Amino acid sequence: MSVPVRVRNLEKNFGRYPALKGVSLDVEAGELVALLGPSGSGKTTLLRAIAGLEQADGGQVLFGDIDANSLSLRERRIGFVFQQYALFKHMTVFDNIAFGLRARPRSSRPSEAAIKSRVLDLLHLVQLDGLEVRYPAQLSGGQRQRVALARALAIEPRVLLLDEPFGALDARVRKDLRKWLRELHQRTGHTTLFVTHDQDEAFELADRIAILDKGCIEQVGTAAEILEHPATPFIDSFIEGIARREAQARDWTKPHVVASR
Amino acid sequence: MAMSDRFLPLAHTPERATSETALTRAVLIAIALLFLAAVLFLPLVTVFMEALRKGWGTLFESFSDPDTLAAVRLTLIVAAIAVPFNAIVGLAASWAIAKFEFKGKNLLLTLIDLPFSISPVISGLVFVLLFGAQGWLGPWLVAHDIQIIFAVPGIVLATVLVTFPFVARELIPLMQSQGTSEEEAALMLGASGWYTFLHVTLPNVKWALLYGVLLCNARAMGEFGAVSVVSGHIRGLTNTMPLHIEILYNEYNFVGAFAVASLLACLALLTLLAKSLLEWRFSDELAATARRH
Numbered sequence: 001m002s003v004p005v006r007v008r009n010l011e012k013n014f015g016r017y018p019a020l021k022g023v024s025l026d027v028e029a030g031e032l033v034a035l036l037g038p039s040g041s042g043k044t045t046l047l048r049a050i051a052g053l054e055q056a057d058g059g060q061v062l063f064g065d066i067d068a069n070s071l072s073l074r075e076r077r078i079g080f081v082f083q084q085y086a087l088f089k090h091m092t093v094f095d096n097i098a099f100g101l102r103a104r105p106r107s108s109r110p111s112e113a114a115i116k117s118r119v120l121d122l123l124h125l126v127q128l129d130g131l132e133v134r135y136p137a138q139l140s141g142g143q144r145q146r147v148a149l150a151r152a153l154a155i156e157p158r159v160l161l162l163d164e165p166f167g168a169l170d171a172r173v174r175k176d177l178r179k180w181l182r183e184l185h186q187r188t189g190h191t192t193l194f195v196t197h198d199q200d201e202a203f204e205l206a207d208r209i210a211i212l213d214k215g216c217i218e219q220v221g222t223a224a225e226i227l228e229h230p231a232t233p234f235i236d237s238f239i240e241g242i243a244r245r246e247a248q249a250r251d252w253t254k255p256h257v258v259a260s261r
Numbered sequence: 262m263a264m265s266d267r268f269l270p271l272a273h274t275p276e277r278a279t280s281e282t283a284l285t286r287a288v289l290i291a292i293a294l295l296f297l298a299a300v301l302f303l304p305l306v307t308v309f310m311e312a313l314r315k316g317w318g319t320l321f322e323s324f325s326d327p328d329t330l331a332a333v334r335l336t337l338i339v340a341a342i343a344v345p346f347n348a349i350v351g352l353a354a355s356w357a358i359a360k361f362e363f364k365g366k367n368l369l370l371t372l373i374d375l376p377f378s379i380s381p382v383i384s385g386l387v388f389v390l391l392f393g394a395q396g397w398l399g400p401w402l403v404a405h406d407i408q409i410i411f412a413v414p415g416i417v418l419a420t421v422l423v424t425f426p427f428v429a430r431e432l433i434p435l436m437q438s439q440g441t442s443e444e445e446a447a448l449m450l451g452a453s454g455w456y457t458f459l460h461v462t463l464p465n466v467k468w469a470l471l472y473g474v475l476l477c478n479a480r481a482m483g484e485f486g487a488v489s490v491v492s493g494h495i496r497g498l499t500n501t502m503p504l505h506i507e508i509l510y511n512e513y514n515f516v517g518a519f520a521v522a523s524l525l526a527c528l529a530l531l532t533l534l535a536k537s538l539l540e541w542r543f544s545d546e547l548a549a550t551a552r553r554h
Contacts, residue, residue, distance in 0.1 A: 053445055074451040086442035090464045100450035155450055
């Protein structure tokens with residue numbers, strides 16, 4: 001089900017302002033990769049270009065061997081979780097999650113019974129059993145986020161893309177959801193890219209991290225690789241906080257304080 | 262608005278929002294109520310009282326006048342054409358303006374506002390200049406035996422022009438504030454453009470659309486100026502209700518004039534009643550989506 005994503009020399013300009021200057025990135029099947037960078041670095045533009053929500057001015061996106069440009073949005077089958085979730089306000093949680101299945105052409109649409117069992121399965125997966133009759137306005141931020149994720153998973157996506165998945169949540173809920181998302185990824189195994197501006201989030205959650213600045217990828221690597229060999233002065237300063245905390249953690253002997261801030 | 266509505270129950274603060282004394286507030290409220298009574302309520306009551314001055318019998322008699330019936334029929338026909346047309350075109354224009362970026366967007370916005378800013382008489386005159394016997398297309402129309410001015414098509418055109426902004430003006434700000442993320446989400450989930458419009462865009466604006474349609478309808482039935490210019494005031498043929506009222510009034514047939522006026526007022530009240538009924542019927546849904554008008 002999951003496919004690798006290959007980005008080749010992707011370029012995108014907004015007017016005269018270049019948002020992506022020839023970005024290349026390889027994401028293996030089933031990998032969880034963070035796109036990290038300060039605001040205005042082009043990370044969200046990259047995510048939206050992979051999704052097909054932005055038309056790139058040059059370069060290529062490949063899902064496995066297939067050129068994304070040859071696919072319509074429907075054929076791309078990408079699960080996208082928006083920053084503010086973009087849940088359908090006038091629909092119940094059930095109808096939100098069922099949307100992608102009901103919107104299929106009649107020939108490939110599952111029966112209402114099959115849709116129902118799939119939606120209830122997904123609700124169970126995101127731990128929201130029993131909330132299917134609620135409207136989005138009646139949910140907490142964390143619950144909405146999980147509905148958005150269940151809705152994206154309902155279409156059995158090739159790739160899962162998350163735009164600042166925890167951006168709108170308070171610190172406590174963020175930490176819980178981070179752990180939960182990590183577990184969910186291990187269980188479902190989707191190729192996943194997520195955008196974040198939070199270094200801790202990227203380093204704690206992702207298999208690999210791609211750090212962007214001013215429309216270019218500065219470095220791609222695992223947390224350890226980046227911390228040990230920052231490729232550029234920008235990376236050095238950008239991860240300074242994390243590097244210092246890691247060093248402190250190593251100095252301390254008690255293992256249970258390692259993860260705390 | 263959605264946010265403030267949702268958090269309203271939490272905002273129980275003991276302090277008052279204003280510092281005015283009870284007397285000041287009572288005076289201000291009284292002035293507002295008096296003003297409303299004098300400007301809104303009194304004229305409405307007068308219309309019905311004048312219509313009933315000679316009793317119910319005379320009132321119904323004036324309704325059975327064939328010219329009056331023709332005027333009522335014509336008004337309903339014109340509204341039945343103009344309102345759906347403006348609802349569909351207004352919805353399409355709002356959708357294009359709010360959800361897409363294109364060249365000439367500001368020009369389109371200005372054009373939509375134009376009927377509000379020019380006098381209805383001019384809106385009517387434009388059609389006379391275009392389609393009248395001495396107008397640009399007049400000779401061609403005469404040659405092909407097509408009558409627009411002093412006939413129903415002209416009245417419909419004038420009404421459409423004058424009432425065009427109502428739906429679009431109601432929808433554009435709402436659609437712009439809603440943004441495009443729900444549509445993008447629908448497209449990413451594999452929905453077609455048309456499915457997205459029907460299941461996401463339209464339900465999100467249905468109350469604004471209804472409100473716009475009701476305003477548009479009220480104005481379409483009540484339009485006087487533009488219609489007066491293109492109609493030609495042919496009794497029983499091209500007189501709408503407002504025009505018919507004026508004729509009856511000028512002939513000193515006060516009961517007749519006010520009878521038709523009361524009917525027109527009743528149509529307007531029915532429109533408002535329909536809106537209230539719909540809001541009441543769907544109040545659960547309105548509360549759930551926390552959007553109100």
